Amino acid sequence: MTPIDAVTTPPRSRVRAADLLATGTLGLRTRRLRAVLSGLGIAIGIAAIVAVAGVTRSSQAALLAQIDRLGTNLLTVSSGTGFAGGERELPAEATRMLRRVDGVLAVAPTAQLPTENVYRNQLVPAGQTGGLAVRAADESLPATLDGHLGQGRFLDAATAAYPVTVLGHEAATTLGITRVDPGTRVWLGGHWFTVAGILDALPFAPEVDRSALIGFPVARSMFGYEGHPSRLYVRAHHERVTEVSALLGVTANPTNPDQVEVTRPSDALTARVAVAQSSAVLFLGLGAIALLVAGIGIGNIMVISVLERRAEIGLRRALGATKAHVAGQFLAESLVLGALGGAAGVLIGCAVTAALAHSRGWATQIPVEALWGGPLVAVLVGGIAGLYPAFRAARLAPAETLRTG
Known part of the structure; x- marks a missing residue:
């Protein structure tokens, strides 16, 4: 490489994780009500899954303890x-x-x-x-x-x-x-x-x-x-x-x-355990549907966000941000939205489980898988929902966005 090439070759654009997180949460921080309503769908779906898993586990444990006690x-x-x-x-x-x-x-x-x-x-x-x-x-x-x-x-x-x-x-x-x-x-x-x-x-x-x-x-x-x-x-x-x-x-x-x-008689209680398990599958399905609807809602909100922030996207591209940086910004926003909704859903689900178990005299038991699986599923839903808006934002031409923004 000649000295002239070294001088004329522009430096490769980079973005730090902290900066990506800051820009990715900008929309959430400036449009808080929208962020809360978007994350609420994720929270409801995760709360339903955690509560169903916890209530089912608690009731099964109570029934099995009753069987063991009575023989x-x-x-x-x-x-x-x-x-x-x-x-x-x-x-x-x-x-x-x-x-x-x-x-x-x-x-x-x-x-x-x-x-x-x-x-x-x-x-x-x-x-x-x-x-x-x-x-x-x-x-x-x-x-x-x-x-x-x-x-x-x-x-x-x-x-x-x-x-x-x-x-x-x-x-x-x-x-x-x-x-x-x-x-x-x-x-x-x-x-x-x-x-x-x-x-x-x-x-x-x-x-x-x-x-x-x-x-x-x-x-x-x-x-x-x-x-x-x-x-x-x-x-x-x-x-x-x-x-x-x-x-x-x-x-x-x-x-x-x-x-x-x-x-x-113990066979009747054992049958109730099986019935509780089959009922749990139904409610888990309803929770999955709630997550699907929440994911569609997040995707819709992110598309609107991309349209509203066309001028910002064009300015960042003009200042050297790459397509990957722009896509990462919006993808990070949907991931953070999913993570926050998932965390809130786990807390709500645990609270519902504890309240119901206390009212029935059961020992509260929440599967460990639900505690880490709930937020993980929420992040995945948020990430999948944010893929299309992120790619759409990355494909916007800088000149066009600045002219129409």
Whole structure:
């Protein structure tokens, strides 16, 4: 290269990252309301994704913890429902026979009294049952179900023969009974029954949760109960649940074993986990749609920004800025807009998850992937949305933009 070439060759134009960031955020700083509205779409989409992921994870964790706490070794034995909607009777010997099955730890019999109802008082119309049932039980029920009393005490040998009842959690709520004292009574089967206790919620036995429980002796003396259980709760050894389950039907009703239904309540909670996962996919799809709409909005705003700043683009090109510098300026603006929207979306999603988890009594759990994946997706959406406006800005001719600007 000759000295003359060295003198006449213009220096290569360069731009520092700090300068690119400053020029890239110029439009955001001068048009703040537009920037907030543009970033809001990104924030809503990311917040929806983070909240759905967090709420799903929190609810699943709560359900799995509930399953672990209550155990998967609880089985129920019933004979379906009759034409009137009440539970069908099992043989009177079913309880005794099931307790003899190898691998069974405990059996708690219950019997629904389909012709009896429970009301807050005798003035409530007979048809307004609130979906509650009257069920006979004995003192083995709480231990078998791993249930606990929220207030009062359960039925025992001293109270089972008298008009005394223990309410399930939902039954007490429906009847409007929040505390137990000596004067608390309900109108049950045409008689006043003293409320001795209220059970905590029983997720594995919702039918008990909705029942007023009385003793077998008083069920015989006052309501003509003949000794046939309608639903049995069985605790089995964890290692032998499948084996025991296969024996319960034929043991409970040897004459008609095909009429006996043996279920595992924990399967219902496990199914709820699967339902929560499938529902999460739907809401994640809605979040993705929100992001798509937000990306289109950012692209539209950036195109308008390019048209409004034609004179600025022409001046920068005239002063030596290259096409790459101009494109980088507008691309940086859309990337920053996406990053800010993504960060705001993560914060909103975490706040929604925490609030909902607190209201449901769950432990707040937010997947780590959502915390870093949300902003990353937002930046990608912003970058893709800003590609066309950036290339359009780079293709503008300096002379034309200065003349028309």
